[in-house]
Amino acid sequence: MTLKSDEIEETLDILRRARSAHIRWRSYAHGLVNGVPVSEDKLPVHHTECAFGRWYYGEGQQRLGDLAIFQDLEGPHEMLHGIYARIHEAVQNGKKGKARRLFEELQAVSRDLVDQLDLLEQQIRRGQL
Template sequence: MKKEEVLEHLRAAKSAHIKWVQKAKLLINGVDIQESSIPVDSTECNFGKWFYSDGQVLNSLSNNPLECMQGIEKLHFELHDQYLKIFNIYFSNEKKTGFFAKLFGFTRKSISDAELQLSETYYKELEEISKKLLDEINRLERRLIAIPAEKIEQLV
């Protein structure tokens, strides 16, 4: 894979992360968001899918210490842990009947004003984690830009 393709994939993963965070905000703002469109599991979101596939190759770059990728992973886990708190406010795993209800597993529930305030607090914390994660992703991107194309092409 060429250097530009590696950078494109990283940028697409970063963009996917930003969209994921925006969907969490839409959920809190009352927009009817499907629970499946904001994956709780860090390996199920588009950023996580990139990170645990193409992204792992970047661990072997000499100017990209393992700590960078570990830092990204740690922040990504924290982000999803924080979102789980929001998810638990908005979605319920109540016993349901019917084909589609059983298929999707969760139902959107009505929330109180107190729950809305709590979810907004959780979202602010999620946003702070996201900013740190984006800083790390940007740092990774700068490191990739600084590496000669030949070196990247040897890895992937």
């Protein structure tokens, strides 16, 4: 697929918003681990229901779904939601040490996901769609 320069910029803008949504979501998990009250709508949800997931399975899939690097985002993203659910459960059960260890795991997977998003952005910039 070949995109015009304005389509590339629009796609990059949408990708950046998806990345920001993921980083905000990660901060909710961090708050939860640190005892900060997290509103019900920020608690773990299914990986298709968060802002990043809605982008990934919606517009992202339509625009970038044929790219292997895009497809590679799905596994880590789904894994993050599983870890967040385990963090939530640990916090609810008063197991803060376990929650902190799980958050470290979540951060590592999140860094990998953000690195993949950076590679995807580079690929889009080079017009390799």
